[in-house]
Amino acid sequence: MKCIIGIGGVTNGGKTTLTNRLVKIFPNCCVIHQDDFFKPQDQIEVGEDGFRQWDVITALDMEAMVNTVKGWIENPVKFARSHGVTLSPLTDGSDPERELHILIVEGFLLYNYKPLIEIFDKSYYVTIPYEECKWRRSTRTYTVPDPPGLFDGHVWPMYLKHRKEMESNCIPIRYLDGTKSKDELYNQVYEDLQNTLLNKL
Ligand SMILES: Nc1ncnc2c1ncn2[C@@H]1O[C@H](COP(=O)(O)OP(=O)(O)OP(=O)(O)O)[C@@H](O)[C@H]1O
Numbered sequence: 001m002k003c004i005i006g007i008g009g010v011t012n013g014g015k016t017t018l019t020n021r022l023v024k025i026f027p028n029c030c031v032i033h034q035d036d037f038f039k040p041q042d043q044i045e046v047g048e049d050g051f052r053q054w055d056v057i058t059a060l061d062m063e064a065m066v067n068t069v070k071g072w073i074e075n076p077v078k079f080a081r082s083h084g085v086t087l088s089p090l091t092d093g094s095d096p097e098r099e100l101h102i103l104i105v106e107g108f109l110l111y112n113y114k115p116l117i118e119i120f121d122k123s124y125y126v127t128i129p130y131e132e133c134k135w136r137r138s139t140r141t142y143t144v145p146d147p148p149g150l151f152d153g154h155v156w157p158m159y160l161k162h163r164k165e166m167e168s169n170c171i172p173i174r175y176l177d178g179t180k181s182k183d184e185l186y187n188q189v190y191e192d193l194q195n196t197l198l199n200k201l
């Protein structure tokens with residue numbers, strides 16, 4: 001059995017932190033990070049506002065991302081082995097269809113790209129308020145550091161726009177309050193997923 005989980009949401013909401021903990025606890029669990037599919041800097045359009053437009057879907061190679069997900073769907077055992085994921089002893093060598101395989105897809109723009117939306121068995125979305133988000137973001141350095149004003153001029157307005165667009169699509173999304181502690185968030189999602197997986201079995 002296969003299960004694909006989306007952990008989407010606002011920048012610095014805590015998606016990666018939560019994902020890293022879940023990956024450690026679930027057996028046969030692979031992960032795909034959307035940030036690994038950013039195009040090189042010279043291919044990122046500069047907007048009329050003067051900012052490189054990082055927070056739009058065209059800044060990412062979404063076709064490559066979906067193909068990577070499809071690679072996992074086709075053969076989760078092969079995918080796990082080639083990504084250094086340890087398989088449970090039961091799985092190694094046995095019929096993969098009989099075992100549970102989990103894929104977590106993590107990223108800030110998961111639910112604004114149709115071919116991806118349809119793939120998820122379960123969709124989570126982490127939110128935090130503006131002030132908290134701005135603060136957390138100011139403590140981070142990305143591969144390309146944020147120029148002054150990027151958060152208010154591009155990142156936050158794009159977040160609001162995409163969230164509105166996503167909400168108008170009526171996807172069954174479970175919202176997570178990213179201001180809760182890391183432990184609380186982890187426990188909430190862990191319990192919810194246990195129930196989902198039991199229902200699927
Ligand atoms: N529940 C939490 N409470 C307080 N701080 C948190 C929590 N979860 C994560 N953080 C902190 O917030 C920052 C962002 O966390 P993380 O990298 O997990 O977020 P993200 O959503 O993956 O961000 P992005 O994708 O934009 O890089 C980190 O400094 C992390 O330690």
Ligand SMILES: NC(=O)c1ccc[n+]([C@@H]2O[C@H](CO)[C@@H](O)[C@H]2O)c1
Pocket residue numbers: 011035038054055108142143144145155
């Ligand atoms: N990972 C990168 O290459 C990169 C470069 C510039 C900006 N970002 C930011 O990452 C966030 C998503 O995690 C977005 O808000 C981007 O602005 C990432």
